Amino acid sequence: MFRLETEVDKERRTLLSGRLRDDNRASSAGLRALLTTSAEHEVPLEVWALDEHGAVAGGLIGRTWAYWLHVDLLHVDAAHRDSGLGSRLLAEAERVARTERACTRSRLETWDFQAPGFYRKQGYEEIGRVEDYPPGVTEFILVKRL
Numbered sequence: 296m297f298r299l300e301t302e303v304d305k306e307r308r309t310l311l312s313g314r315l316r317d318d319n320r321a322s323s324a325g326l327r328a329l330l331t332t333s334a335e336h337e338v339p340l341e342v343w344a345l346d347e348h349g350a351v352a353g354g355l356i357g358r359t360w361a362y363w364l365h366v367d368l369l370h371v372d373a374a375h376r377d378s379g380l381g382s383r384l385l386a387e388a389e390r391v392a393r394t395e396r397a398c399t400r401s402r403l404e405t406w407d408f409q410a411p412g413f414y415r416k417q418g419y420e421e422i423g424r425v426e427d428y429p430p431g432v433t434e435f436i437l438v439k440r441l
């Protein structure tokens with residue numbers, strides 16, 4: 296007999312995450328091969344664009360793990376769009392991932408109303424899509440070889 300609970304519990308989340316990590320490593324030679332390499336741990340990667348007054352004009356927030364760059368967020372303020380700033384932010388994140396963290400690929404998700412065309416112009420290829428996520432929106436999964 297089991298009792299189910301729906302409360303948020305950081306301690307249990309940490310416990311469960313560790314168990315899953317251990318099971319995954321036991322089941323995957325690829326994950327075991329990462330142990331003791333520079334790509335074993337997830338490392339944040341952030342690139343910021345500051346204007347002449349030091350205010351944030353745009354930025355990229357991502358992380359590297361397992362020789363991959365994962366772009367979580369890329370935003371450029373409306374006043375600076377179409378200036379090439381988004382391309383510069385992405386290129387710098389890719390450069391750091393490739394040259395300083397030995398990443399060979401990059402991945403990201405974007406919605407249909409955001410920037411799938413922009414990412415395709417940067418060399419990203421669609422490998423999947425999720426319709427109605429959220430309802431009425433299509434999410435694209437894109438990757439690029441660095």
